[in-house]
Amino acid sequence: MKLVSVIIPAYNAEKYISDAITSVLSQTYSNFELIIINDGSTDKTDQLIRSFLPNAKINYILQKNSGVSNSRNTGMQNAKGDYFSFLDADDYFEPDNLLYKVNALEQHSNCFFCYSDVSMCNENFNIISFAKSYGGENLLERMLLWDGTVIPSLPSNIVIKKQCYTNGLLFDNELSTAADQMFAFLIAHRYNGFCINQSLVKYRVLSNSMSRNILLMENDHILVYNKAKTFGLFKSFWFQKKCFANLYLILAGSWWVNGKNKWKGFFYILKALIVFPPIIIKLIKKIRG
Numbered sequence: 001m002k003l004v005s006v007i008i009p010a011y012n013a014e015k016y017i018s019d020a021i022t023s024v025l026s027q028t029y030s031n032f033e034l035i036i037i038n039d040g041s042t043d044k045t046d047q048l049i050r051s052f053l054p055n056a057k058i059n060y061i062l063q064k065n066s067g068v069s070n071s072r073n074t075g076m077q078n079a080k081g082d083y084f085s086f087l088d089a090d091d092y093f094e095p096d097n098l099l100y101k102v103n104a105l106e107q108h109s110n111c112f113f114c115y116s117d118v119s120m121c122n123e124n125f126n127i128i129s130f131a132k133s134y135g136g137e138n139l140l141e142r143m144l145l146w147d148g149t150v151i152p153s154l155p156s157n158i159v160i161k162k163q164c165y166t167n168g169l170l171f172d173n174e175l176s177t178a179a180d181q182m183f184a185f186l187i188a189h190r191y192n193g194f195c196i197n198q199s200l201v202k203y204r205v206l207s208n209s210m211s212r213n214i215l216l217m218e219n220d221h222i223l224v225y226n227k228a229k230t231f232g233l234f235k236s237f238w239f240q241k242k243c244f245a246n247l248y249l250i251l252a253g254s255w256w257v258n259g260k261n262k263w264k265g266f267f268y269i270l271k272a273l274i275v276f277p278p279i280i281i282k283l284i285k286k287i288r289g
Contacts, residue, residue, distance in 0.1 A: 001031040001102075002031065002081070002082040002083060002106075003031050004033075004082070004083045004085055005032070005075070005076075005079035005080060005083070005085065006034045006086075007084065007085070008035070008036045008088070009037050009039055013089035013090065014043040015090075016204070017045055017048050017049060019092055020087055023094075025055075026095055027095060027099070028099045032081070033058075033059060033081060034058045035059045035078055035079060036049055036058065037072075037074050039063060039065050039066060040064050045089075066173075067176060068179065069170075069173045070171075082162055083102055083161060083162065085101075085158070090204045090206065091202060091204060092201070092202040096200065098159070101114040101115075104194050105161065108194050111192045111193055112160060112191035112192060113158055113160040115151045115157045115158050116198055117130060117133050117198055118153045118157055118199055120152075120205055121203065122205065123204060128205060130199055132197070133152060133195050133196075134151070140188040140233065141239075143185055144185065144233065144234065146243070151193075154180040154184050155171075156201050164187060164190075169190070172227070176220060177217050182227060185228055189231070214258055218254075218255075221247060221251070222251075242276050244276070245272040245276035246279070248271045249269065249272050252265045252267075252272065255268065
């Protein structure tokens with residue numbers, strides 16, 4: 001059994017960190033190490049983590065607050081495993097998560113990352129819905145087009161081979177809420193992945209999550225798409241225009257509905273139409289429901 005390094009970044013996670021740690025320690029795949037990075041928490045996160053110590057499987061790292069991307073990178077820098085797995089402090093692994101994903105990667109040597117369906121839950125882990133992962137071709141194109149949920153709940157949903165990291169794959173420290181998206185773009189661009197059509201992760205849908213900060217989401221996702229353009233991830237000029245237009249419609253909806261700012265929503269609708277006029281067909285379909 002190859003060693004799996006599970007990386008949990010934690011910042012002021014006292015409400016959920018015990019659940020996350022317990023879900024890792026309860027895995028049916030026994031050959032793992034758990035690396036927990038306390039990113040300068042000021043609540044009881046440290047106390048709760050220490051309640052699981054000493055444990056030979058746990059490597060506990062304390063650092064000054066530097067953001068979730070830096071915490072995950074710190075975890076990878078200290079990882080000894082052949083495979084890396086990530087778990088956000090408010091998410092949860094089903095018992096067979098590592099077993100199924102590692103077995104899949106062992107059986108499909110041409111694949112460098114593995115992911116699954118996800119159970120979307122409330123704060124108490126009561127299931128609200130199931131998020132299906134996309135396991136077909138053109139994974140990167142679907143991501144760039146924002147064509148539905150491709151790999152839900154990254155990075156808690158992904159197991160990668162160590163070679164991805166040694167070949168330079170990192171989380172971007174310039175990004176916060178969209179760092180997962182950039183990571184997904186790059187790994188899908190460079191490697192083949194394998195999808196398991198079974199829910200192996202529980203994701204908490206929280207009203208105060210970082211992804212609910214619309215201004216931060218706006219800045220981060222625009223930066224991600226500009227970075228994608230710099231990296232040459234778009235297959236053509238017009239495909240790039242269409243992808244940016246889809247992004248602007250997502251931002252328009254976020255501002256209009258969640259941000260209660262119709263002027264900002266209208267601004268991004270107009271921007272989408274200017275960048276890629278055929279997007280009006282999609283817009284009309286959305287309006288008609």
